[in-house]
Amino acid sequence: MGPREWVEKHVMGDGDLLCYGNLFDELEEAGAGVFWEELKRAAAPYVAGGRDRARAAQARVDDLIRTLLARDARFGYAPPFCHKGCANCCHQLVYCTLEEARAIHAHCLERAIAIDYGKLQRQLRHVDVDAAGDHTGTTTWDDQPDADRRCAFLGPDRACAIWPVRPLVCRAQLAEGTDAHCTPHNGEPDPEAAGITYVEVNYLISAVFTIHRDSVKKTMGRLLLDLR
Numbered sequence: 001m002g003p004r005e006w007v008e009k010h011v012m013g014d015g016d017l018l019c020y021g022n023l024f025d026e027l028e029e030a031g032a033g034v035f036w037e038e039l040k041r042a043a044a045p046y047v048a049g050g051r052d053r054a055r056a057a058q059a060r061v062d063d064l065i066r067t068l069l070a071r072d073a074r075f076g077y078a079p080p081f082c083h084k085g086c087a088n089c090c091h092q093l094v095y096c097t098l099e100e101a102r103a104i105h106a107h108c109l110e111r112a113i114a115i116d117y118g119k120l121q122r123q124l125r126h127v128d129v130d131a132a133g134d135h136t137g138t139t140t141w142d143d144q145p146d147a148d149r150r151c152a153f154l155g156p157d158r159a160c161a162i163w164p165v166r167p168l169v170c171r172a173q174l175a176e177g178t179d180a181h182c183t184p185h186n187g188e189p190d191p192e193a194a195g196i197t198y199v200e201v202n203y204l205i206s207a208v209f210t211i212h213r214d215s216v217k218k219t220m221g222r223l224l225l226d227l228r
């Protein structure tokens with residue numbers, strides 16, 4: 001079975017790829033052969049993984065980013081602007097898989113971290129969904145008061161209260177130079193944004209998102225509300 005057929009069988013199933021970041025550009029740049037091989041390589045451990053595959057995928061993203069940032073530093077690139085307390089990016093809609101949402105829920109129960117379900121409900125009023133409850137891509141997120149745009153897990157110190165179990169997307173969010181452009185405007189990226197993206201990470205998250213597209217499209221807030 002060639003890599004494309006493998007991905008179609010084990011990752012895509014009956015649906016399309018749910019691409020994270022600019023992965024589709026890679027199809028043109030790298031060529032179809034490399035694209036499907038790399039996607040298979042990124043997806044295979046997750047497909048074969050057991051109950052702990054969500055945690056393993058998060059650890060893999062952390063490792064990849066650490067390694068790639070170290071490589072970039074050797075080439076003379078400045079480190080990302082990101083640091084604790086820098087949290088403009090934590091004011092937007094968050095996507096995660098059901099497995100990630102379960103881990104967050106369990107983490108909060110174990111550590112008595114209160115989840116503000118009222119805020120999650122208010123936020124979801126700004127997320128357009130279809131008959132299946134999947135986010136259509138349309139949002140009025142930025143029309144909310146600032147306090148409601150903040151992630152329910154962003155503490156008063158602007159630190160993430162669930163850092164060890166934060167979703168893949170939160171791990172992959174990096175920017176260079178400034179945090180001024182890290183907030184999208186109702187889903188539209190700021191044209192001035194200078195995000196740091198790594199194709200290796202995009203392959204992995206795209207594979208995970210495609211496998212779990214039914215839950216990912218529900219958004220983290222909806223999944224947590226359903227786990228109450």
Ligand code: SF4
Nearest residue numbers: 082086088089179182
């Ligand atoms: S992505 Fe932007 S807002 Fe988020 S931590 Fe990095 S620089 Fe700060």
Ligand code: SF4
Nearest residue numbers: 090151153154160170
């Ligand atoms: S889960 Fe944590 S890192 Fe992710 S958006 Fe919320 S506060 Fe930020």
